[in-house]
Amino acid sequence: MSRDPRRSRTEFNKLHKRLRRQVGQAVVDYDMIRDGERIMVCLSGGKDSYAMLDILQNLQRSAPVSFELIAVHMDQKQPGYPPEILPAYLDKQNIEYHILEKDTYSVVKSVIPEGKTTCGLCSRLRRGTLYGFAESIGASRIALGHHRDDIVETLFLNMFFGGTLKAMPPKLLSDDGKNVVIRPMAYCKEADLARYAEEMQFPIIPCNLCGSQDNLQRQAIKKMLVDWERQYPGRTETIFKAIGNVSPSQLADRDLFDFGSLNAGEPQAPSDTATALSRITAVNL
Numbered sequence: 001m002s003r004d005p006r007r008s009r010t011e012f013n014k015l016h017k018r019l020r021r022q023v024g025q026a027v028v029d030y031d032m033i034r035d036g037e038r039i040m041v042c043l044s045g046g047k048d049s050y051a052m053l054d055i056l057q058n059l060q061r062s063a064p065v066s067f068e069l070i071a072v073h074m075d076q077k078q079p080g081y082p083p084e085i086l087p088a089y090l091d092k093q094n095i096e097y098h099i100l101e102k103d104t105y106s107v108v109k110s111v112i113p114e115g116k117t118t119c120g121l122c123s124r125l126r127r128g129t130l131y132g133f134a135e136s137i138g139a140s141r142i143a144l145g146h147h148r149d150d151i152v153e154t155l156f157l158n159m160f161f162g163g164t165l166k167a168m169p170p171k172l173l174s175d176d177g178k179n180v181v182i183r184p185m186a187y188c189k190e191a192d193l194a195r196y197a198e199e200m201q202f203p204i205i206p207c208n209l210c211g212s213q214d215n216l217q218r219q220a221i222k223k224m225l226v227d228w229e230r231q232y233p234g235r236t237e238t239i240f241k242a243i244g245n246v247s248p249s250q251l252a253d254r255d256l257f258d259f260g261s262l263n264a265g266e267p268q269a270p271s272d273t274a275t276a277l278s279r280i281t282a283v284n285l
């Protein structure tokens with residue numbers, strides 16, 4: 001941000017408005033929040049989840065629908081974890097909150113060999129606890145702080161290492177059908193969130209207190225995207241748009257499109273949209 005205080009204030013206001021607009025748009029586009037919703041906001045203590053809580057609280061004050069926000073954080077008992085930081089911050093926010101204490105750190109350390117990344121198991125254990133807790137407090141939505149760049153990185157991780165074309169959806173029903181997960185910041189850029197967090201001086205709690213490093217494959221993808229963005233500004237946004245603009249007939253998934261029905265001189269195969277919709281209907285039944 002600029003060193004001139006007036007210019008810097010204007011830049012911050014613009015950034016704030018942009019983030020609010022993007023969150024509001026994602027909420028509307030994916031029907032994330034309805035009147036009376038009770039939303040459990042997962043706070044990791046990182047920049048993204050602080051920003052999510054702050055922007056949702058902001059929207060709550062002006063939204064045409066009324067909804068509740070409950071902040072939930074997990075103290076996973078990593079060595080050096082500062083237990084006073086989040087309660088001190090949340091007390092000032094005038095919001096219902098819960099800190100769940102669960103020693104997943106010891107579990108992860110006892111299962112994963114030394115030197116291997118522990119984030120996969122750690123996140124699964126955290127997710128399990130949070131989903132269960134959401135049910136116990138009657139939360140109708142679980143809000144996660146993933147942003148546009150997380151979504152695009154996941155797309156490439158799945159493509160490069162999993163052989164599947166999938167990312168992180170803005171809205172998702174959990175496997176057991178008990179929880180609806182929403183990602184209100186699906187349209188927000190990570191760089192914007194980092195700037196916002198810095199300006200807001202959120203009291204960040206580092207995730208790597210446990211000594212683990214973020215997944216090396218994810219780091220490599222992140223670097224690839226940053227390099228692309230430098231060379232071709234706007235590329236990440238274009239890739240993100242592509243996730244919402246899929247043509248099943250131009251891919252090769254036989255479950256998504258009825259390729260068998262394509263025969264010259266015969267009635268046309270159903271359109272991409274019709275095929276995709278019939279599949280969704282079948283799944284819903």
Ligand code: SF4
Binds near residue numbers: 119120123208209212
């Ligand atoms: S860095 Fe440590 S605490 Fe954070 S997700 Fe990975 S294993 Fe868990």
